[in-house]
Amino acid sequence: MKKPLLTLFQRHGYLFYTLSVAASPVAAGSLAFERSDLDRDSARYQLKSGFECSTQEQSDGYPLMAQKYDAKILVAATPYVNESGAVSLDLSGSGLTTVDSIKDLKNLQTLNLSDCRSLTSIEGLKDLKNLETLDLSDCTWLISVEDLKDLKNLKTLYLTRCGRLSTVDGLKDLRNLQALDLTACDSLTSVEGLKNLNDLKTLNLSFCHSLKSVESLKDLKNLQTLDLSECIGLISVEGLKDLDNLQTLDLFACLGLTSIEGLKDLKNLQMLNLSGCTWLTKIEGFNGLKNLRTLDLAGCGNLTTIDDLKELKNLRTLDLSRCASLTSVEGLRGLKNLRTLDLSGCDNLTSVEGLEKLQSLRILYVSQCKQLPAEAIEKLRRELPRAQIFYP
Numbered sequence: 001m002k003k004p005l006l007t008l009f010q011r012h013g014y015l016f017y018t019l020s021v022a023a024s025p026v027a028a029g030s031l032a033f034e035r036s037d038l039d040r041d042s043a044r045y046q047l048k049s050g051f052e053c054s055t056q057e058q059s060d061g062y063p064l065m066a067q068k069y070d071a072k073i074l075v076a077a078t079p080y081v082n083e084s085g086a087v088s089l090d091l092s093g094s095g096l097t098t099v100d101s102i103k104d105l106k107n108l109q110t111l112n113l114s115d116c117r118s119l120t121s122i123e124g125l126k127d128l129k130n131l132e133t134l135d136l137s138d139c140t141w142l143i144s145v146e147d148l149k150d151l152k153n154l155k156t157l158y159l160t161r162c163g164r165l166s167t168v169d170g171l172k173d174l175r176n177l178q179a180l181d182l183t184a185c186d187s188l189t190s191v192e193g194l195k196n197l198n199d200l201k202t203l204n205l206s207f208c209h210s211l212k213s214v215e216s217l218k219d220l221k222n223l224q225t226l227d228l229s230e231c232i233g234l235i236s237v238e239g240l241k242d243l244d245n246l247q248t249l250d251l252f253a254c255l256g257l258t259s260i261e262g263l264k265d266l267k268n269l270q271m272l273n274l275s276g277c278t279w280l281t282k283i284e285g286f287n288g289l290k291n292l293r294t295l296d297l298a299g300c301g302n303l304t305t306i307d308d309l310k311e312l313k314n315l316r317t318l319d320l321s322r323c324a325s326l327t328s329v330e331g332l333r334g335l336k337n338l339r340t341l342d343l344s345g346c347d348n349l350t351s352v353e354g355l356e357k358l359q360s361l362r363i364l365y366v367s368q369c370k371q372l373p374a375e376a377i378e379k380l381r382r383e384l385p386r387a388q389i390f391y392p
Contacts, residue, residue: 091116099124106130114138114158123147137161137181138293146170160184160204169193183207183227192216206230206250215239228252229273238262252276252296264288269336275299287311298322298342307331321345321365330354344368344390352376358385364392 008265013297087109089102096116102108103124111128113119114137122136126147134151136142137160145159149170157174160164160183171177172193177200182188184207191205195216201275203220205211206229207230214228229252237251241262246269251257253276260274264285272289274280283297286308295312296319297303304325309315315335320326322345329343333354341358343349344365349372355361364380364387366372377391 039243057214060113062152087130097121102128109133111135114160117141121147126150129153132156134158137290141165142163149173153175155179157181163187163335167193172196175199178202180204184208190216195219198222201228209233213239218242223244224248226250230240232256236262241265242270247271255279259284267291270294272296278302283308290314293317301325305331310334312336316340318342324348327351328353333357339363341365347371352380358384361387363387364389368392 043096090112092112093115098121106121112135114135119139120141133156135158141163156179158181163186166187179202181204202225204227206227212233220360225248227250229250232255235256248271250273271294274298275296294317298319298321301324317340319342321342324347340363342365349369
């Protein structure tokens with residue numbers, strides 16, 4: 001029989017638990033404490049031994065407002081949590097300033113501290129060697145992750161919107177890390193601390209507005225998914241050229257990008273988002289992207305030619321909407337497997353010559369193409385009878 005799992009979590013200011021055997025919940029309630037005196041500000045609380053109830057209302061104890069008494073609650077609960085073999089703890093949204101009160105919960109594998117907006121120190125986590133998943137999202141006063149350096153079993157780490165975090169050097173020895181989310185870490189200027197994370201498969205650096213280089217990612221050979229959307233300071237993707245296992249790459253609204261030459265050898269790439277990269281004028285070096293299936297170039301308003309897309313024989317979905325400088329789509333005639341094509345809002349497109357060769361095409365959007373004559377669309381309807389053409 002599997003060991004019972006006790007999960008602590010906070011809702012509406014109270015500390016609750018769920019007790020389950022295997023995956024089936026068998027009890028839920030609130031941890032009850034007894035006050036040792038009547039002075040609320042100096043009251044000490046002790047966990048009632050063996051206390052269990054099905055709902056908060058049935059408790060005859062004195063549940064505490066978590067925002068004020070977090071440390072006292074956790075210190076009192078620690079022996080009970082350890083005895084139960086608890087491996088999951090949810091303290092999201094609490095008023096903790098440190099996590100010293102949970103430093104003895106050695107069995108923890110999953111810890112949620114997201115939205116702890118007063119948290120300034122995570123030193124109390126350094127001995128939780130069994131942690132595999134840690135969520136520190138929205139810990140807005142956190143300035144360092146140095147205390148995580150010994151958590152060698154960590155596999156998933158969320159640091160989303162930790163806006164004061166300027167470096168991730170404290171993560172450099174977390175060799176088992178597989179997923180890392182650094183979304184909207186606005187002060188992050190370098191990812192040098194990630195260069196040795198060889199098991200990393202998923203990395204989210206979207207909205208890291210101060211990030212200018214990804215050169216340090218060049219050795220992450222197992223990386224499969226990389227999100228760099230809205231990294232507006234990024235001027236080059238040359239550092240990505242050796243990421244042989246990369247399958248999904250999001251560069252949406254990377255406004256500083258003028259060249260994507262560094263992507264040409266990503267032979268396993270299947271999805272590429274370059275929408276909103278407004279300074280791109282041409283697409284070069286796509287010959288090596290043999291497995292690309294989805295390409296988004298929407299809103300690349302300065303793009304004048306797409307001839308280099310002709311070798312993308314496995315492409316299924318292509319979005320060229322709002323490419324206002326595009327006048328011809330002749331370069332698409334070789335995309336024999338293309339099924340969905342969006343050309344809506346291409347204001348200067350005057351011809352759809354070449355599209356008649358796309359016999360696998362099933363959906364075509366050409367609405368708001370102001371220069372495109374209606375006769376050209378009617379002709380295309382006859383040439384592609386199996387395609388749904390949305391016009392005007």
